[in-house]
Amino acid sequence: MGCLCSKGGQHRVSKTDKRKKNDPLLEKDAQIRAAVFIQKWFRKYQARLEARRRATWQVFQSLEYKNEKDQMSLYNFFNDLLLHGQGEGNVLIESIRSEDHPKQEDDLCTATDPEDITVEPSYDGITLVFPLDAGQLPPLVETFRKKQVLHAKYALQILHEARKLFKGMASWHQVPLGNLPFVTVCGDIHGQMDDLLLIFYKNGFPDRQNPYIFNGDLVDRGEQSIEVALLLFAYFLVYPKSVIINRGNHEDQVMNMRYGFVKEAMLKYQQHSAKMVKLFSDVFSWLPICSVIDKKILVCHGGISNKTNLAEIDKLDRHQYLSVLNPPQDETLPDGHPKKINFVEWRQILDMLWSDPKMHNGCEPNTFRGGGCYFGPDICNMVLKKHRFKMLIRSHECKPEGYEYCHNNQCLTIFSASNYYEEDSNKGAFIKISKDVTRGNSLPEVFQFQVKLGQSTTMSSKVNKTEHAALASLREKLYSLKGELTSEFRKHDPASSGNITASAWCDSVKSVTGLDLPWRTMRDKLVKSVPGDTNKVNYNSTFASLTLESKGGTASSELEALYKHRTTLTQIFNTIDKDRSGFISREEFIEACKKCGMYDRDVECMTEMWNVLRKATRSDMSDKQIKIMAKHIDINGDGQIDINEFLEAYSLVARKDS
Structure with missing residues (x-):
């Protein structure tokens, strides 16, 4: 039909097509169209990268402010901890309690x-x-x-x-x-x-x-x-x-x-x-x-x-x-x-x-x-x-x-x-x-x-790195709220299938965490979609990526509690560790238990954890009973308690209390 003809199974290019092929204007037009295509693709790539960067930023900032909000309510907890933690050499007691600060210039x-x-x-x-x-x-x-x-x-x-x-x-x-x-x-x-x-x-x-x-x-x-x-x-x-x-x-x-x-x-x-x-x-x-x-x-x-x-x-x-x-x-x-x-x-x-x-x-x-x-x-x-x-x-x-x-x-x-x-x-x-x-x-x-901490990398690598760190922190936050989240998820799952709509998952995590984040944008990185149905997610997979190694394994409820209270437990560990050795001696632990036993006020924040510690250190416990408890917490029997043994002890006590 005009342009191409066939003879002997071979195609011949017409003179007209040869002229078109060698036309500089047509070649220029093709180059422009290719450049526009590449430019559009690059802009979309940059836009997606910027969206990820902003979402990552929002995660970091939201978690920081949430922690500061928790700090406002944590004051009563620390104040009461300090109230019964006096002792020579304990810097947290000597320096933080406002009533211990000298009233007179000469005293300071x-x-x-x-x-x-x-x-x-x-x-x-x-x-x-x-x-x-x-x-x-x-x-x-x-x-x-x-x-x-x-x-x-x-x-x-x-x-x-x-x-x-x-x-x-x-x-x-x-x-x-x-x-x-x-x-x-x-x-x-x-x-x-x-x-x-x-x-x-x-x-x-x-x-x-x-x-x-x-x-x-x-x-x-x-x-x-x-x-x-x-x-x-x-x-x-x-x-x-x-x-x-x-x-x-x-x-x-x-x-x-x-x-x-x-x-x-x-x-x-x-x-x-x-x-x-x-x-x-x-x-x-x-x-x-x-x-x-x-x-x-x-x-x-x-x-x-x-x-x-x-x-x-x-x-x-x-x-x-x-x-x-x-x-x-x-x-x-x-x-x-x-x-x-x-x-x-x-x-x-x-x-x-x-x-x-x-x-x-x-x-x-x-x-x-x-x-x-x-x-x-x-x-x-x-x-x-x-x-x-x-x-x-x-x-x-x-x-x-x-x-x-x-x-x-x-x-x-x-x-x-x-x-x-x-x-x-x-x-x-x-x-x-x-x-x-x-x-x-x-x-x-x-x-x-900007201070350069390492070798220069591409923008994509930088976003990937910061996004990975932000999502890791966010997953820990979700795990610390596993009980509340699971209850909320199940409200949308009357058949107990383990699956809910993606929209219900986003609404649930926003409601429970109180974090106004782009959950729909980040959903694929936090929860798995149901095979064959991208509009539904398996909500149990929200918690699947976190594990915590410990002796004999740690049950889900205790792991959740540890993620929820880990920062404050570390603070308590450092408070008991008076000599700043990084270990709690059995003597330091016994002294702390006796002081915890005197504690009889309710605390607005960290009530669950503190109640566990209160029950574990009753005021009527004898010295012998406290020494036995200290010996059991010292899992490796080296005469001192490290941070992992301390966290494991809390996990076990929490399990028994529940």
Whole structure:
């Protein structure tokens, strides 16, 4: 039919087709169509990759905030544990109980006096001479860069000197620019010394011409929280007008117990750790609640609320809030008159340290974190106008790019700890505030960075790695709620087939976990579909990927309990382990059991676990019975209990109790 003909079983190409084949315009058109096809495919690939990255990020953040919410309710549990855990050498008891903190200045100075500490001849680290001068700062930086531990004597001296200066500062601090070109604002550092040093490398070390504001959360989570705080306090001593440190929600004695700071002090300073933690806690309580740059830019760690009033903050006694989670209680004054807790001023501090912005108008309790509030663009605008401010700069939230604008650019979040959740999970950032910014003529200049922890990889590899870590944490969370989830799944499975619709599975996990995550997007990675029916899932497969090895195997219910309470059980283990050896001696266990037996109050959080321990350590148990129990827990018979034996013992007791 025209173009092709056949002869002898062979096809011949017509002259017309030859011309078309050699037509440069047609070849160009084919190349363009191929390029468009590749571009569309790549954009779809990038979009899917970005969707996975955002879902992973949401998992990390949701689990973090859920843990912080649990921490708010865990305070009563720890407080009651400490109530009956006094004993020489127990840093958790000596440093955390607010009622044990000295009421008088002289008492604190005596209890934490560095002059009582001798520098051993074997100490080969840096020697500091007070008052500090600028020449001593570079060697201190190098010491911490090499991850060397500063001697307790010098660390305590830094804290005492810093405390004197912080006490003289107002609860909200004025930061005038004067003739300076800018001031640098950093967000959360969280004990990540590499991030802090990278900021200094890129932006210069603090001095009179290069001022900084560090917006809280210096400590917890990272492995060099003590060094980060000490280094910034040292720079503050040398340049008190150029290094401003706001308080964050982790500069808090209760948070420090839960999120690593106290444990770090125990490991690094051992017999002096009680003094260190006690004095750090007091210094943290003297940090300013917020700062104001050139009377125009408000800088605070968390945020604001419809009740925020700097006049109220200016009058409050911030030092009495050693923990914002544990405000001072009603008490009777020496003259016999009652002193009531001031909820107005407590709310001011809580909101500034714990709040988060939201996209919609209004102000409501921050149920996601369990403290502070959500404030909308209308609240932000109202508070800024009330105080004649141009902008709010806050931290408190990890952002993928290290920063994020909201509320019509009136609110800027800045976060300075890169790789916060996992390697390559996020960038860090810091910002520079110039006079143009304070006048409202421009936005702050943002500088992003990221500490390189390993070899460079592709974006796909980075997403795969962070996604794997996020899903592992999420699976543990699901397993810890196995009982509640199974009950919810069975409501949608009247025939007991083990299968429910994918939609019912998503609704169930959202309802039980309280986590607003893209469950439908992540479903295929968390639960198996029914063969031949992709709209249904086998809900029992939700828990199939988790196992916990133990002697003789661990039953499902005990495994669930261990995942649910593992963090707190580890905290209890560390509390009983007074000598910080990593093992509980039988003597330490016996002493702890006796103190647990005295406990007779109900606890809102961890009730199931604590009831088990209460029943296992009845107050009428004899010394002989407790010794026998300690011997049984010591499975390998080496005379001491390690963390695995401790968890296994809880598993067995929980099984017996059920």
